[in-house]
Amino acid sequence: MQLVIGILEEGFIYALVSFGAYITFKILDFPDMTVDGSFPFGMCVTAVLILNGVNPFITLPISFIVGCIAGMITGFIHVKFKIRDLLSGIIVMTSLYSMNLRLAGRANLSIFQRPSIFKMVNVFEIGSVLGAFNRVIVLFLIVILLKIILDMYLETKSGYLLRSVGDNEILVTTLGKNKESVKVLGLALANGFAALAGSIYAQHRGSFEISAGTGTLVIAVANVIIGLQLTNVFRKMKPTTSVIFGSLIYRACIGFAMFLGMPPSDLKIITAALLLVVIVLNNKKYKKLVE
Amino acid sequence: MIELNSVFKYYNPGLVTENCVFHNFNLKVEDHEFVSVIGSNGSGKTTMLNIICGSIDIDHGNIFLDGKDISREPEYKRMYRIGRVYQNPAMGTCPSMNIIENMALAENKNKPFGLARLIDKKKIDYYRNELKKLGLGLEDKIYIPVGSLSGGQRQAISLLMTTMSEIDFLILDEHTAALDPKTADVIMELTDKLVKEKNLTSIMVTHNLRYAVEYGSRLLMMHQGEVIIDKKGDEKKHMQVKDILDKFTEISVELGN
Ligand SMILES: Nc1ncnc2c1ncn2[C@@H]1O[C@H](COP(=O)(O)OP(=O)(O)OP(=O)(O)O)[C@@H](O)[C@H]1O
Ligand SMILES: [Mg+2]
Numbered sequence: 001m002q003l004v005i006g007i008l009e010e011g012f013i014y015a016l017v018s019f020g021a022y023i024t025f026k027i028l029d030f031p032d033m034t035v036d037g038s039f040p041f042g043m044c045v046t047a048v049l050i051l052n053g054v055n056p057f058i059t060l061p062i063s064f065i066v067g068c069i070a071g072m073i074t075g076f077i078h079v080k081f082k083i084r085d086l087l088s089g090i091i092v093m094t095s096l097y098s099m100n101l102r103l104a105g106r107a108n109l110s111i112f113q114r115p116s117i118f119k120m121v122n123v124f125e126i127g128s129v130l131g132a133f134n135r136v137i138v139l140f141l142i143v144i145l146l147k148i149i150l151d152m153y154l155e156t157k158s159g160y161l162l163r164s165v166g167d168n169e170i171l172v173t174t175l176g177k178n179k180e181s182v183k184v185l186g187l188a189l190a191n192g193f194a195a196l197a198g199s200i201y202a203q204h205r206g207s208f209e210i211s212a213g214t215g216t217l218v219i220a221v222a223n224v225i226i227g228l229q230l231t232n233v234f235r236k237m238k239p240t241t242s243v244i245f246g247s248l249i250y251r252a253c254i255g256f257a258m259f260l261g262m263p264p265s266d267l268k269i270i271t272a273a274l275l276l277v278v279i280v281l282n283n284k285k286y287k288k289l290v291e
Numbered sequence: 292m293i294e295l296n297s298v299f300k301y302y303n304p305g306l307v308t309e310n311c312v313f314h315n316f317n318l319k320v321e322d323h324e325f326v327s328v329i330g331s332n333g334s335g336k337t338t339m340l341n342i343i344c345g346s347i348d349i350d351h352g353n354i355f356l357d358g359k360d361i362s363r364e365p366e367y368k369r370m371y372r373i374g375r376v377y378q379n380p381a382m383g384t385c386p387s388m389n390i391i392e393n394m395a396l397a398e399n400k401n402k403p404f405g406l407a408r409l410i411d412k413k414k415i416d417y418y419r420n421e422l423k424k425l426g427l428g429l430e431d432k433i434y435i436p437v438g439s440l441s442g443g444q445r446q447a448i449s450l451l452m453t454t455m456s457e458i459d460f461l462i463l464d465e466h467t468a469a470l471d472p473k474t475a476d477v478i479m480e481l482t483d484k485l486v487k488e489k490n491l492t493s494i495m496v497t498h499n500l501r502y503a504v505e506y507g508s509r510l511l512m513m514h515q516g517e518v519i520i521d522k523k524g525d526e527k528k529h530m531q532v533k534d535i536l537d538k539f540t541e542i543s544v545e546l547g548n
Contacts (some may be wrong), residue, residue, distance in 0.1 A: 157404040160388075160396060167385040174383070174453070175400045176371045 005136060007255045011248035012139035013204065014219055016197035018227070018243045019150055020190030021220035026228065026239070027166040028186045033089030033217055034074040035194040037096030038067045040213035042198025044100040047109040047208035056117045059199050067195025068188040070096060075184030093213075100210055112206030135204065142200065146193075147240045154240075162186050194220075215268055222275040223247040225282060250274065293320040293343060293460065293492065298352035300338060300516075312338050313516045316352070320494060320509075324523075325486055327503040328496045329535065330513035331542065336496045337378075339513070340462050343494070345369045356460070371401055374453030374491075376446070378465040383449025386438025390429060390448060393437055394418050397452035421451060425481065427474075443474035450478060454485045461486060463495040467502070475499070479506065500532045514542055 017035060024032040042063035049059045070092055078088040101107065123137050124130035153159045164172050165182045172179040194216065202208050227246025231237050257270050300313040312335045320326055328336050341347045343354060345366035353362045361369055376383055384393050395409050395418075415433070422430040425447050429440075437445055446466060453461065463482065467475040479499075483506050486493050497503055503510055510527050512520035512535065520538060522530055 153406075155408055155410070156406045157399055157409045158406060160392065160409045161404040163388070164385050164396060167387050168382065170377070170382045171385055171396070173367045174370050174375050175396060176367055177404065178365070178367050 001132070003255055003259060005132060007248065007251045008136045009139055009204065011251035012136070012143045012244075013197050013201050014223060014251065015143050015244040015247035016146060016200070017194045017216055017220040018223035018247050019146065019240065020193035021217065021224045022227075022239060022243050023162070023186050023193075024190040025221050026224055027163055028183060029166055030078075030085045030183070030187065031089070031217070031221075032071070032074065032187060032190060033086060034070055034092045034096075034187070034191050035089075035220060036213045036216045037093035037100075038070045038191040038194040038213075039198040039201070039216040040100055040208070040210060041070060041096050042067055042195030043202035043208040043212060044104050044109075044198075044210075045195070046199040046202045047111050048103055050111045050114045050116070050203070051109065056115050056120060056203055059203075060117070060196060063195040063199035064192040067198075068192040070195070071187035071189070071191030072184055074191070075180075075187040078187075079180035079183060097210070100208075104208055104210070107210040109208040110206065111202065111208070114206075116203035116206070117200070118203060139200070139204075143244060146196075147244065150240050151238060158185075215271060218271055218275055219250065222271065222278060223250050225275070225278045226250055229278070229282070292322055292355070292357050293494070294318070294353075294355040294358075295339070295342065296353040296355065298342060298354070299350045300335075300342065300347075301350050304350070311516070313342075313349075316516060318511075318518065320492060322492055323490055324509050325483075325491075325493045325507040326495065326509045326511055327507040328494060328511045328513060329498065329500060329503045330511075331539070334513040335516040336513055337464055340375075340464050340494065340496065343369075344373060344375060344462060372458055373460045373462055374456075374458040375462040376449050376453055376464070376466040378468050380442040380445040380449065380469055383452065384437045384445055387436055389436055390422065390433045390440075391415060391418055393448060394421070394452060394455060397455045400456035400458075421455075422448075425451065426477065443470040443478070446470060447474075447478055447481070450482060450485070454489060454491075458489075459492060461491045461493040461495075463493065463497075465496050465498060468498060482506075500535050503535070504530050504532055512538060 017039060020035060024030045045063050045066050046059040049062065050056060074088045074092045077083050077091060078085055083091070118135050118138055121138050122131070122134050124134055126134070154163065161172065161177060161182055162185065165179050165186070169179050172182060201212070223246040224243055225246070226249050227242035227244070228239065230242040230245055231239060253274055254267065254270060258264065262270065295316055295318045298313050298316040302310040302312060330336050338347070342349055345361070345364060349362065353360050355361065356369070356372065385396070391410060395411070395414070399409065419430045419433060422433070427444060427447055429444060429448065432440065437448060446469065450466065466482070467478050470478060479502050482495070485491070495507065508527065509523040510520065510530055511518050
């Protein structure tokens, strides 16, 4: 039971990062390393704010905004100085590491004793059987809310323009729009999602940890790739929905590996192996389509 | 009015592969002129269109649009007033979006891309009607991703899309080259109709001498970055495919083949 709850909780949190990765990796074809920095940035900002007595719910939009700013800086570096996508992200990610240390004053902060969105919302009585699901419910509601907002956004003119940049940059120019600013917008949104996820993650585990961001992009990309596999089977499924499922499936695989006795230190290699398997399978299928 | 004033364009300056495409190039296209441009491969036709649209920088000279110097303006700003169809049918549309979505994007050109919904269900009949005018049966395929349509169908949609917003100039680069003869004729006919309807100032590059002679109000022939034939008015009307072929032969003789 504890295992399932853990899978759902972490799956939902990382689904938020994956929404961002869907925008950058899938729509814009931009491998954005910034998220490895903006995820802990969201954690850090949240921990500091909560320690200073700010309402936990207020930390969510604030984290989103600071994440957006980080993404905008990456985008700006990329389009203005013509620096490669991966490198632009790494530059910002690296500087965020120091920023986080500066902001927190040290490599970790505990907010375990402090208020959090999870402590503030309890659908079921604490201590009851269903009480164990309280956090899952909060996370589920947040994920669904953001999924709906993102779906709605992608149907707007701005959302369509974002999709066009990934689809055909030249068309965006012929529409009289600056494709560079559209890319910056996409990166901003994606990192907003990552920092928001970081904020929730910090409140979930009750701490900020400087190294918590390592591998965020890889996980998010794995989630997106697994999720989009589902849309091949369930054609009517919205990409955002499939990304949520992708995240849950990924977590389930990790959870299962740990259940079988893999030590937590092997987690990253499991992640890497899983991503490799998914990509290889994915490529095989493409080949089949071409042949 | 489009004006190119003593334009110099070098590719790869300073390298062994340095290539001077334009050396003091001048051209003036009057309002509502429809210029067809022909010329051998590598004569600089595409480069000229890219220079006008701002897809590439020039080394010297000025470009004017209605008297305004746009030489320093980025490409996307120049496109406010210019519509463009490329030789490659894939360049004018978004492949993963369907016809309606593509048309709605095009219709929103020069308007803000804000948080309003892009697709207005009430407009679908209008889109369908516009497609019907093409006579290619596309009105029955409106929910198919454009990427899975044929090149000719995509090119027809691209052309339609450029004329869905208020533009003054139309730039066409061999836009019928990838099409079968029959579809090419359909698209060419449509181009002519749209240009006349909207009173556009147009430049059309083509390798089809018949189109160059039959359509347009002015004919240019380019060779090695220079204009070697420039006919308009009655002179243009009396031009025949044979006259152009003669000129082509003359050029190759000069080059020693
Ligand atoms: N990106 C580039 N780098 C270097 N040289 C180029 C580049 N683009 C074009 N050129 C050269 O500039 C010259 C003019 O090319 P351009 O594409 O304008 O010719 P064109 O008249 O459009 O030919 P075609 O009829 O084959 O389309 C050619 O000699 C070509 O090799
Ligand atoms: Mg060309």
